[in-house]
Amino acid sequence: xxxxxxxxxxxxxxxxxxxxxxxxxxxxxxxxxxxxxxxxxxxxxxxxxxxxxxxxxxxxxxxxxxxxxxxxxxxxxxxxxxxxxxxxxxxxxxxxxxxxxxxxxxxxxxxxxxxxxxxxxxxxxxxxxxxxxxxxxxxxxxxxxxxxxxxxxxxxxxxxxxxxxxxxxxxxxxxxxxxxxxxxxxxxxxxxxxxxxxxxxxxxxxxxxxxxxxxxxxxxxx
Amino acid sequence: xxxxxxxxxxxxxxxxxxxxxxxxxxxxxxxxxxxxxxxxxxxxxxxxxxxxxxxxxxxxxxxxxxxxxxxxxxxxxxxxxxxxxxxxxxxxxxxxxxxxxxxxxxxxxxxxxxxxxxxxxxxxxxxxxxxxxxxxxxxxxxxxxxxxxxxxxxxxxxxxxxxxxxxxxxxxxxxxxxxxxxxxxxxxxxxxxxxxxxxxxxxxxxxxxxxxxxxxxxxxxx
Numbered sequence: 001x002x003x004x005x006x007x008x009x010x011x012x013x014x015x016x017x018x019x020x021x022x023x024x025x026x027x028x029x030x031x032x033x034x035x036x037x038x039x040x041x042x043x044x045x046x047x048x049x050x051x052x053x054x055x056x057x058x059x060x061x062x063x064x065x066x067x068x069x070x071x072x073x074x075x076x077x078x079x080x081x082x083x084x085x086x087x088x089x090x091x092x093x094x095x096x097x098x099x100x101x102x103x104x105x106x107x108x109x110x111x112x113x114x115x116x117x118x119x120x121x122x123x124x125x126x127x128x129x130x131x132x133x134x135x136x137x138x139x140x141x142x143x144x145x146x147x148x149x150x151x152x153x154x155x156x157x158x159x160x161x162x163x164x165x166x167x168x169x170x171x172x173x174x175x176x177x178x179x180x181x182x183x184x185x186x187x188x189x190x191x192x193x194x195x196x197x198x199x200x201x202x203x204x205x206x207x208x209x210x211x212x213x214x215x216x217x218x219x220x221x222x
Numbered sequence: 223x224x225x226x227x228x229x230x231x232x233x234x235x236x237x238x239x240x241x242x243x244x245x246x247x248x249x250x251x252x253x254x255x256x257x258x259x260x261x262x263x264x265x266x267x268x269x270x271x272x273x274x275x276x277x278x279x280x281x282x283x284x285x286x287x288x289x290x291x292x293x294x295x296x297x298x299x300x301x302x303x304x305x306x307x308x309x310x311x312x313x314x315x316x317x318x319x320x321x322x323x324x325x326x327x328x329x330x331x332x333x334x335x336x337x338x339x340x341x342x343x344x345x346x347x348x349x350x351x352x353x354x355x356x357x358x359x360x361x362x363x364x365x366x367x368x369x370x371x372x373x374x375x376x377x378x379x380x381x382x383x384x385x386x387x388x389x390x391x392x393x394x395x396x397x398x399x400x401x402x403x404x405x406x407x408x409x410x411x412x413x414x415x416x417x418x419x420x421x422x423x424x425x426x427x428x429x430x431x432x433x434x435x436x437x438x439x440x441x442x443x444x
Contacts, residue, residue: 004390020396022278027252028407055373058243097432151277167224174242185250193417200412202366204326210319
């Protein structure tokens with residue numbers, strides 16, 4: 001290791017450089033668009049790289065939102081307080097530039113769907129808009145907003161109600177081949193990456209060697 | 223979209239199939255090993271795919287841990303209660319199989335470092351062990367364990383105290399080229415992927431077209 005960086009030295013770094021560096025530390029991040037709507041039916045869309053799995057039964061997902069201060073209102077939180085449903089939409093390689101553009105500071109009356117040329121799609125009776133370009137679309141109901149008092153961020157937790165995906169991507173054992181959907185991942189604040197599968201690995205057990213499995217879940221080799 | 227899956231149908235799915243499917247929905251996940259130690263100096267290592275960036279000032283990261291029930295104690299939480307320091311270590315392509323093996327249910331007296339043939343590395347006076355094979359190693363102090371009462375999971379939040387990385391990976395503008403470090407990412411419960419950079423994208427602004435930037439942060443084209 002060549003560099004040893006102590007966070008006690010943070011005042012020696014320009015603010016944006018520091019933010020880029022710390023944002024790079026968590027590893028590759030998921031790339032999703034969050035769709036919400038306010039009570040007047042006005043849609044909002046924002047890119048987030050902090051979606052995280054919370055549990056399967058009940059099926060819960062969450063994402064982190066930055067401080068909701070009145071000076072810089074977070075439209076997503078305002079909308080969720082008016083309509084407690086939202087969508088999480090995987091970002092594909094073919095529209096990741098449009099997705100990135102949703103991070104620009106548009107005023108609340110501007111719909112990022114229109115400003116960034118992305119298709120809003122209402123499906124069935126689900127209240128929040130899905131992203132038409134996305135090949136994995138999830139509809140959730142807001143369950144809880146956990147305030148992280150250490151830095152005034154918020155963990156927004158939703159319960160999955162339904163999701164849409166191409167049939168070919170769902171393997172028999174439940175694994176979804178999101179690489180086949182061209183879902184991208186993010187590094188730092190602004191790096192976008194496609195992926196190459198190395199392998200799936202079988203459920204690990206003590207005293208058993210690690211075994212590779214195919215995308216369908218079959219044991220490989222031997 | 224071919225498939226429309228409603229979570230009200232979850233009892234029609236075998237338990238593991240359901241878990242694989244829901245775990246696949248969040249997109250690509252970060253791949254990290256968490257190192258802890260108990261008061262007797264016994265080390266523990268576990269793989270997590272839920273590390274998330276919380277903020278840069280103060281520098282905070284978090285990860286989700288499954289329920290800490292007495293029947294199935296989570297060694298990481300037990301250790302953190304005895305010694306409130308831990309490490310987050312990026313998983314590289316070259317040792318991802320060993321990293322996956324740490325997910326096997328070893329008893330508490332077994333060190334996953336030894337069982338999975340990974341090098342524990344103590345550096346300076348930092349109390350928790352780093353993973354010697356990892357090319358991006360982060361030392362953190364526990365700040366808060368937020369209980370998620372919806373499903374009894376825990377959000378473990380730490381403040382970054384220091385980190386180590388090869389000098390070549392740190393760009394002038396603060397971006398860290400984690401792809402050059404062969405950091406992998408995860409899909410579902412058991413899919414491992416390497417990455418191919420598509421591009422970095424410049425800070426987005428309303429009424430400005432999206433612009434590609436180089437890995438070093440220079441505007442590309444035009």
